[in-house]
Amino acid sequence: xxxxxxxxxxxxxxxxxxxxxxxxxxxxxxxxxxxxxxxxxxxxxxxxxxxxxxxxxxxxxxxxxxxxxxxxxxxxxxxxxxxxxxxxxxxxxxxxxxxxxxxxxxxxxxxxxxxxxxxxxxxxxxxxxxxxxxxxxxxxxxxxxxxxxxxxxxxxxxxxxxxxxxxxxxxxxxxxxxxxxxxxxxxxxxxxxxxxxxxxxxxxxxxxxxxxxxxxxxxxxxxxxxxxxxxxxxxxxxxxxxxxxxxxxxxxxxxxxxxxxxxxxxxxxxxxxxxxxxxxxxxxxxxxxxxxxxxxxxxxxxxxxxxxxxxxxxxxxxx
Amino acid sequence: xxxxxxxxxxxxxxxxxxxxxxxxxxxxxxxxxxxxxxxxxxxxxxxxxxxxxxxxxxxxxxxxxxxxxxxxxxxxxxxxxxxxxxxxxxxxxxxxxxxxxxxxxxxxxxxxxxxxxxxxxxxxxxxxxxxxxxxxxxxxxxxxxxxxxxxxxxxxxxxxxxxxxxxxxxxxxxxxxxxxxxxxxxxxxxxxxxxxxxxxxxxxxxxxxxxxxxxxxxxxxxxxxxxxxxxxxxxxxxxxxxxxxxxxxxxxxxxxxxxxxxxxxxxxxxxxxxxxxxxxxxxxxxxxxxxxxxxxxxxxxxxxxxxxxxxxxxxxxxxxxxxxxxxxxxxxxxxxxxxxxxxxxxxxxxxxxxxxxxxxxxxxxxxxxxxxxxxxxxxxxxxxxxxxxxxxxxxxxxxxxxxxxxxxxxxxxxxxxxxxxxxxxxxxxxxxxxxxxxxxxxxxxxxxxxx
Numbered sequence: 062x063x064x065x066x067x068x069x070x071x072x073x074x075x076x077x078x079x080x081x082x083x084x085x086x087x088x089x090x091x092x093x094x095x096x097x098x099x100x101x102x103x104x105x106x107x108x109x110x111x112x113x114x115x116x117x118x119x120x121x122x123x124x125x126x127x128x129x130x131x132x133x134x135x136x137x138x139x140x141x142x143x144x145x146x147x148x149x150x151x152x153x154x155x156x157x158x159x160x161x162x163x164x165x166x167x168x169x170x171x172x173x174x175x176x177x178x179x180x181x182x183x184x185x186x187x188x189x190x191x192x193x194x195x196x197x198x199x200x201x202x203x204x205x206x207x208x209x210x211x212x213x214x215x216x217x218x219x220x221x222x223x224x225x226x227x228x229x230x231x232x233x234x235x236x237x238x239x240x241x242x243x244x245x246x247x248x249x250x251x252x253x254x255x256x257x258x259x260x261x262x263x264x265x266x267x268x269x270x271x272x273x274x275x276x277x278x279x280x281x282x283x284x285x286x287x288x289x290x291x292x293x294x295x296x297x298x299x300x301x302x303x304x305x306x307x308x309x310x311x312x313x314x315x316x317x318x319x320x321x322x323x324x325x326x327x328x329x330x331x332x333x334x335x336x337x338x339x340x341x342x343x344x345x346x347x348x349x350x351x352x353x354x355x356x357x358x359x360x361x362x363x364x365x366x367x368x369x370x371x372x373x374x375x376x377x378x379x380x
Numbered sequence: 381x382x383x384x385x386x387x388x389x390x391x392x393x394x395x396x397x398x399x400x401x402x403x404x405x406x407x408x409x410x411x412x413x414x415x416x417x418x419x420x421x422x423x424x425x426x427x428x429x430x431x432x433x434x435x436x437x438x439x440x441x442x443x444x445x446x447x448x449x450x451x452x453x454x455x456x457x458x459x460x461x462x463x464x465x466x467x468x469x470x471x472x473x474x475x476x477x478x479x480x481x482x483x484x485x486x487x488x489x490x491x492x493x494x495x496x497x498x499x500x501x502x503x504x505x506x507x508x509x510x511x512x513x514x515x516x517x518x519x520x521x522x523x524x525x526x527x528x529x530x531x532x533x534x535x536x537x538x539x540x541x542x543x544x545x546x547x548x549x550x551x552x553x554x555x556x557x558x559x560x561x562x563x564x565x566x567x568x569x570x571x572x573x574x575x576x577x578x579x580x581x582x583x584x585x586x587x588x589x590x591x592x593x594x595x596x597x598x599x600x601x602x603x604x605x606x607x608x609x610x611x612x613x614x615x616x617x618x619x620x621x622x623x624x625x626x627x628x629x630x631x632x633x634x635x636x637x638x639x640x641x642x643x644x645x646x647x648x649x650x651x652x653x654x655x656x657x658x659x660x661x662x663x664x665x666x667x668x669x670x671x672x673x674x675x676x677x678x679x680x681x682x683x684x685x686x687x688x689x690x691x692x693x694x695x696x697x698x699x700x701x702x703x704x705x706x707x708x709x710x711x712x713x714x715x716x717x718x719x720x721x722x723x724x725x726x727x728x729x730x731x732x733x734x735x736x737x738x739x740x741x742x743x744x745x746x747x748x749x750x751x752x753x754x755x756x757x758x759x760x761x762x763x764x765x766x767x768x769x770x771x772x773x774x775x776x777x778x779x780x781x782x783x784x785x786x787x788x789x790x791x792x793x794x795x796x797x798x799x800x801x802x803x804x805x806x807x808x809x810x811x812x813x814x815x816x817x818x819x820x821x822x823x824x825x826x827x828x829x830x831x
Contacts, residue, residue, distance in 0.1 A: 125825070125826045125827040126501060126502075126785065126786065126826040126827060126828070127612050127826060127827030127828055128827040179489065208647065211648050212647045212648065213642075213651060213652065213657070214647070214651050215647060233803075234800065234803075234804075318643075318646055319643065319646055319648075320643065320797040321588070321589040321642070321643055321795045321799055322588050322589055322795065322796075322800045322802070322803040323800075323803075325800075326792060326796060327794055336792065339473050339788075340469075340788045340789060340792045341467075341788075341792075341822070342476075342786070342789075342791055344790075
């Protein structure tokens, strides 16, 4: 999944109101802080805010090959909301999110906990091994898996045939989404594991001592101490995963060469926006689709975060 | 990129970049694209060709620098910068973006025949008639010239073409008891069954999503699925009765499992060509050389023949692929740019070099009649004179075939509609109806008048 802070995760908190009497040193510090933040904001505004505003402006127009550009109001949005290709793509990534993310994060959490309890020497090496796929670019990973999935010469198919199981068709229209889930899981388990593992390392040792005195075993320790303690880190991986699944692009666009009939132009919303812009020459509609997708991601991320905060509060009250 | 591109930045940034400028100038043309220009005189040409000039040339032909060197030797004042910005789709995307941006576009660009109309529509190409291009017509086979000059104007100079033929594995066909390559499509179907039953190979593969191949079959059958008047009227007729006959033929072979439908031009398919999964390939004149690189170990086993025919004794073929070199309307050095496009594809030495070194199949009559090229014997094809065969086929291609000004969309919807049906071994004819509906809808949405 994408590990990029998207436009939706957290708004910067409003600046603290300046007190009436800020000391000169404080003022100096504030100035320095703003100075350090300046490069970020310059890039943020020129590379994100301006294009975003411009795309929003574009999405309100309609341009045709014959007749040029006319103001269309929200027509592009209305069209997207009834566009089976867009809605189908959204449905597909939603399914992807519902199935793939729990598996991936569950495994990542399992590995993180396992590594954390391992006092053995090998843990560093194993950690690196699990993390390795993340270092492989998505493009390379997809091409590699594309070969592994191949029906005629792919090793998996050959082994299956040798075992008399027939040929599994990983790249058929019905299976390709699951094949993609497998690729993404393989790619991002390590990344999510590292985030959780880092959080686990920062849990104060007293908690463990207390738990041990209470006679908790390793499983009880993981369930009642470790997982609640790293809830914020897990939440972070969930948010990243939401953004990543809804923005799937590299995998479908690369698998398209291997299974063009299975990967439709609207396979994922992001891929659809790309095809609209560059194949259909419908830039304005593509902008509207991209905008809507951003909105969907923002809303889902917000509700997931809200839900998790609520349950956290409930638990605190219960204790 | 180890991250999914972000909708917010990657895509919108790209869109913004292209569109910022779009709003600045409506359309991409520079207005005057030669319509009212007087004929350029020899003096003007001489002056232009002796003035120090820098040209940019976008092409993906490998080693084309060699031909450019010939040009630079002849015109020492002109410096040409050759840039490969991608093959096919990425090349066109960059070209369109640069044209819309009003800067960064090359002077000369390689354009496949089917995409010429999509650049003519926004007036992005220079009409080469005032520069004397219409005098070149007789230097090229007629149907290739019609591709670059469907009406009065000349939009590009033909570089290479792909008249279609049949490449087949003689050893596999012999094993199936077939001595001659099938002459008609009925024979081909019979042969397909014999080959499948006796050797387990498929007589050929129909690329599930390969619109170019299917359109080539249409072309051979005399079907005119597309038409464009150069302005606002298009003709879309992909589901005519004749097209459905062709489609039904393939549907039958596919449903009897006599033809495979693997997606072409990927690793699995290369392997299939190399290891005898396919006993043949109905393909274009650029394929004989391509195959030598793909299936080296089968050297000597392949032969070439004309396509099977729909009617006994007929001799007709279609075309699949090929490119031309066009001059961009925005070029600041139109004369020098035209001379470059002309030289590369018209100078005898350069044209011959394209055919013998880059193995492009020539549309130039001078090469097609040059014994040095025609009489070449190809070891890979058991000593057969493959060039001669395709040169003969080249004279049988129907001259009058047109494209739509949005072929990217046509191809991509082919893969969505026909491709899925072929993969599912369904009825291609009914998929043609779906395809037709989508194309008509798109054309109307884009403001075209559909005939």
